[in-house]
Amino acid sequence: MTKSKSTVLLESRREPTLESKAIVDKRILFNDNQKTISVSYPVTWFDPFILSKSNAYQITISCKLPHQYQEIINQESTRNLRVMISLQAGYIALLTTTHFYLYSKADNLYTTQPIVNLYNVENTKLLFDIFVQNNNNTNNKQTIKILTIDSQGKAFLILHGNDKYAQYNILLHHPFEYITTVKWINADQALVGSSTGHLYLLNISSTENSILAIYKQRISGPLDYMKSFYTISIDHASDNTIPKFEETGPIVNISSMNGICYVCSEQDVSLWAIKSETKAVLIARIHLQSYIVNCILQHVPSNITETMLQCKIVNMDIKIKEELVLLVSYTVPELSEYLQYAVIKFNIGNENNTIEIYPKYTATLPYSALPGSLSKIPQLNITKDIAFVSLDDTVIARSLSRKSVFEESLVLKEKDNAILALDIVDSFENLDKAIVVTAKSDILEFQVNKNEIQEPRTTGNIYAENIENTLERDTMIFKSRLEQAMFFGVYKESPLRFPLTVEHHEDVGSAVMDVTNDILTEKCQFLPKVLDSEISFIESRFYFQNHMYKILQDHMLDILLSSEQRSRLFELLELYYLSKQLWKIVQEKSNDLEWIKSVARISQAVVKTNLDGKMQLEHVLRNHIYKIKEFLAQIVADKAANCIDDIIPRIIQKCRSFEEKNVSRYYLHEPSENNFSVQACGHLISIVDQKVHHFSNNEFTTCSDIEKQKLTESATLLLDIYSKEFVGEQFKGIKTRVIEGLCVVGLHQTVVDLADKYGDVLHIVTSLPKLNLSPEAFDKKSKDYIDRFGYEYFDALLKNLDNDDDIWGFCFKYSKFTEKFFSNEDNLPKLAWIHHVKHQNYDKAYKMLLNCKDEFSESEFIR
Numbered sequence: 001m002t003k004s005k006s007t008v009l010l011e012s013r014r015e016p017t018l019e020s021k022a023i024v025d026k027r028i029l030f031n032d033n034q035k036t037i038s039v040s041y042p043v044t045w046f047d048p049f050i051l052s053k054s055n056a057y058q059i060t061i062s063c064k065l066p067h068q069y070q071e072i073i074n075q076e077s078t079r080n081l082r083v084m085i086s087l088q089a090g091y092i093a094l095l096t097t098t099h100f101y102l103y104s105k106a107d108n109l110y111t112t113q114p115i116v117n118l119y120n121v122e123n124t125k126l127l128f129d130i131f132v133q134n135n136n137n138t139n140n141k142q143t144i145k146i147l148t149i150d151s152q153g154k155a156f157l158i159l160h161g162n163d164k165y166a167q168y169n170i171l172l173h174h175p176f177e178y179i180t181t182v183k184w185i186n187a188d189q190a191l192v193g194s195s196t197g198h199l200y201l202l203n204i205s206s207t208e209n210s211i212l213a214i215y216k217q218r219i220s221g222p223l224d225y226m227k228s229f230y231t232i233s234i235d236h237a238s239d240n241t242i243p244k245f246e247e248t249g250p251i252v253n254i255s256s257m258n259g260i261c262y263v264c265s266e267q268d269v270s271l272w273a274i275k276s277e278t279k280a281v282l283i284a285r286i287h288l289q290s291y292i293v294n295c296i297l298q299h300v301p302s303n304i305t306e307t308m309l310q311c312k313i314v315n316m317d318i319k320i321k322e323e324l325v326l327l328v329s330y331t332v333p334e335l336s337e338y339l340q341y342a343v344i345k346f347n348i349g350n351e352n353n354t355i356e357i358y359p360k361y362t363a364t365l366p367y368s369a370l371p372g373s374l375s376k377i378p379q380l381n382i383t384k385d386i387a388f389v390s391l392d393d394t395v396i397a398r399s400l401s402r403k404s405v406f407e408e409s410l411v412l413k414e415k416d417n418a419i420l421a422l423d424i425v426d427s428f429e430n431l432d433k434a435i436v437v438t439a440k441s442d443i444l445e446f447q448v449n450k451n452e453i454q455e456p457r458t459t460g461n462i463y464a465e466n467i468e469n470t471l472e473r474d475t476m477i478f479k480s481r482l483e484q485a486m487f488f489g490v491y492k493e494s495p496l497r498f499p500l501t502v503e504h505h506e507d508v509g510s511a512v513m514d515v516t517n518d519i520l521t522e523k524c525q526f527l528p529k530v531l532d533s534e535i536s537f538i539e540s541r542f543y544f545q546n547h548m549y550k551i552l553q554d555h556m557l558d559i560l561l562s563s564e565q566r567s568r569l570f571e572l573l574e575l576y577y578l579s580k581q582l583w584k585i586v587q588e589k590s591n592d593l594e595w596i597k598s599v600a601r602i603s604q605a606v607v608k609t610n611l612d613g614k615m616q617l618e619h620v621l622r623n624h625i626y627k628i629k630e631f632l633a634q635i636v637a638d639k640a641a642n643c644i645d646d647i648i649p650r651i652i653q654k655c656r657s658f659e660e661k662n663v664s665r666y667y668l669h670e671p672s673e674n675n676f677s678v679q680a681c682g683h684l685i686s687i688v689d690q691k692v693h694h695f696s697n698n699e700f701t702t703c704s705d706i707e708k709q710k711l712t713e714s715a716t717l718l719l720d721i722y723s724k725e726f727v728g729e730q731f732k733g734i735k736t737r738v739i740e741g742l743c744v745v746g747l748h749q750t751v752v753d754l755a756d757k758y759g760d761v762l763h764i765v766t767s768l769p770k771l772n773l774s775p776e777a778f779d780k781k782s783k784d785y786i787d788r789f790g791y792e793y794f795d796a797l798l799k800n801l802d803n804d805d806d807i808w809g810f811c812f813k814y815s816k817f818t819e820k821f822f823s824n825e826d827n828l829p830k831l832a833w834i835h836h837v838k839h840q841n842y843d844k845a846y847k848m849l850l851n852c853k854d855e856f857s858e859s860e861f862i863r
Helices: 007-010 018-026 067-075 115-118 289-297 450-454 471-487 508-520 535-554 565-590 591-606 615-622 627-636 644-662 681-696 705-725 729-744 749-758 761-771 775-789 792-801 804-813 815-824 829-838 842-854 858-861
Strands: 052-055 057-064 083-088 091-097 099-105 107-113 126-134 141-152 155-161 163-171 178-186 189-194 198-203 211-214 251-257 259-265 267-273 280-287 310-317 323-331 339-351 354-369 379-384 384-390 394-399 408-413 418-426 431-438 443-449 530-531
Touching: 052 792, 057 471, 067 091, 067 251, 067 323, 083 126, 083 384, 083 418, 091 115, 099 141, 099 394, 115 141, 115 178, 126 198, 126 681, 141 178, 155 178, 178 761, 189 251, 189 259, 198 471, 211 705, 251 310, 251 535, 259 310, 280 354, 289 310, 289 323, 289 339, 289 354, 323 379, 323 384, 323 508, 339 384, 339 591, 339 749, 339 815, 354 394, 354 408, 354 418, 354 443, 379 418, 384 418, 384 431, 394 443, 394 450, 408 443, 443 450, 471 535, 508 535, 508 565, 535 565, 535 615, 565 644, 591 627, 627 644, 627 681, 644 681, 681 705, 681 729, 705 729, 705 749, 729 749, 761 775, 761 792, 775 792, 775 804, 792 815
Parallel strands: none
Antiparallel strands: 052 057, 057 443, 083 091, 091 099, 099 107, 126 141, 141 155, 155 163, 178 189, 189 198, 198 211, 251 259, 259 267, 267 280, 310 323, 323 339, 339 354, 379 384, 384 394, 394 408, 418 431, 431 443
16 A cells, blocks of 8 residues: 555655755854755744744754764763753863763864873763853963863863863762762862762862862751751861761752852752852751652642652752752652652842742652663753753753743653753743753754743633633643644654643543644644645645544543544544545546536535636535535436546545544444445445446447446445445345346456355356356366355256256266255256166156156157
8 A cells, every 4th residue: 555645745754855954964053154044834843943833832953963973972872971062152062981072162172082091990970060261361262171070089170172181189088978069160169069968179270278178067956947047157167177967968969150159969958158269158058858848748649748758859050049949859659669850949038147048939840750760860951930851851841930830841752862961042032942962863942932921811821820720721731732743743753752641630532622623624723724736735634633643542542532522533534534535536637627527516516606626626625524425425416427436436445444444443333334435335326226227228348448347346345345234135135236237237257256255156157157268267167166165056057057068077076966966856857867877766767757758859758
């Protein structure tokens, strides 16, 4: 079976044209000279660079990685890759287990540093951070400093474009302690955090105090919470004296803003001010565990209590000093083996020299993972209004504003693909953007229109927080995601997949029927009015309606549809299919003006419009979908129509195949007699009867082979449907009617074929001699049928043969049937008595002679 043009086009559209391929090849990271060619597309999803797009957000292909870096990524396991990118600073860096690579846009220079030469061990897992220092008074525009560090505290400072490096060794204080994070805080200092909550200050330019440890005082007792808000600056302890400290888990993130360092562990956040090479001031240490638990409790079932939740901070980001955003993981008893995630936004205030913090907004994320299953620690990058969370193969964009519940995801499709890095682009014209570096699908851009998602519901914003009916909102969001999956997920070449889940009791059936109605009324913004000069709206409408149900099945959401909804979807899809097939016939016949005129004339009477030719037919098939069955009936009834043979059998045959494939898909339990192909058998009966009547009243030999073939096809299709849908006398009656009609007009080969298929022995026997076979061929055919049908065929054959020698020949070959045949006194008595005499059964021979004595002449009888 060959694919339709629409299917081929839709599946291969990502294979770029020569023009678009040239555009793609020039879109390289940091290449300012790339040219873009403006191309107009009928719908957004037809644009090869747009992977997903709605009014609120879009995901696009931004550009390619430099060729040499893409080759490195292709050769490495994504688990061992560490990538950092900054569009603002203009660099991209890759760290593998063997090498460090960095490209700088400012000097167009690639740096490669073999890691094994520094650490003298292969496959060591490293952390790194980069500091870019702009130089105003030198020839070099930038100085880029790279700090790499292994888990045991061995660190190297590497200068971009310089072969020299400096080594630093951090003396860890516990046998099982290891480094968890590193962060530049200025051009000369970096903070390093460990698994035990220790902080280490690296003074890059100092020779005397290159490494200092920073400690947290122990906080214990009933006033822990109050004591966590420090109002007096506390100098760090002497490097020679290790005070007691409280275990709060590994340090997961260090951020720096306006001279303040925010150090985040799994349970708290500390604010430090680094005053000099030897002095650090603890501004505040804030326990967040109780806050986090209370925030999560609002988003889990009410039967879960505070003690049942296990929460910890995974990552942190800061955009402005008054706001702190945390990515937290949590487990609940029912799903204790899975980590779930949430984003919590805190406000930080300073009143009367007292640090105060309170949660402002909490949003759970649609993602869960087994502990230890993620290849990297989930990353959090924020703008003022949007949090972008990257987790292996997914980037989730979540609103941080109370005005919006916006939450959409970029999900990579292929298992060997992965999110390698994410960078936030400065907001422009109310658009928040994240640049997403992937392993196998170039660099993508995730853009959110923050104005659109914060508008009130009255403007059409489906993400508005303040609404009366949350179910309606959730259903509208599901509908939007379904449309994205339908249209942008149609291409196998797309790097994205579009998972659909029911998260908030959305009314899936309502969303599906809304999309269906939008397609029917042409209100769907994604449905192309024209795909191609040869791919019509009529074809694309069927394609996407069918594709929608496949998506529901793939996500096991079709079971959420009612039987009435499934029946309605099937009915409409079948009408689209009929429309598509009819339009295909019209296209094939477009040069036959008389044919087009005849069909258009019939359609005008059905829909009461009067357009010219193909325009009239397209109007019917596009705008009067529910009139199609009436239109077909009118074609059969119109005695002057010259299009019946071209349309009716073909449409019924196509429809039959469609129903056989799709009735079970839609779980329809209605009687098969209700199927259109069965109901339309009345049209086939009329066609066969009309042709038999016409041919029998004319010289059949004057009829063309094409006309004979059309009658054969109609008769064959009619019996095929009836044999499967009707049993007993109903099928037997129509079979006899059709076969005898074919006998009348002399289509004996067709009679034999159909009689053979449906076991009609009598009509095989009567029609086989009329095929003008050679004696040898006739004997072989007869032998085959006797072997197949047994005595029934033998009996009918002997009764139908005229030549006694032929009869005796078959009697000799099938002696096991001969005795039974001649035992019947009505079967050929003139030969039967001879058979009985030969077998010395004289009583039977005598009876046979008496039965047939009147058939003999006097000479025959005496002889």
